[in-house]
Amino acid sequence: MKVNKSIACSVNECKYHAKNESYCSLDHINIVKHEARARNQEATDCGSFETE
Incomplete structure (x- = not known):
């Protein structure tokens, strides 16, 4: 799994969490309100x- 060091993330329940590091693996994310x-x-x- 690739790591995107531009998107920090501590939500390890997400399927895009980079598991071995506290980052996201997506190229970009969508922020909603x-x-x-x-x-x-x-x-x-x-x-x-998205859940795992």
């Missing part, structure tokens, strides 16, 4: 997440 206007970190998520 839960509200019309994101005002804090909790209002956003990684839309590229």
Whole structure:
């Protein structure tokens, strides 16, 4: 699995987590929001997440 050192990640339940390092293996990720206007970190998520 390749490691993308531009995308740090600690969510090891994701199928794109680089397992042996705390990075993502995707070339890019999609960030999504839960509200019309994101005002804090909790209002956003990684839309590229998929479970293993």
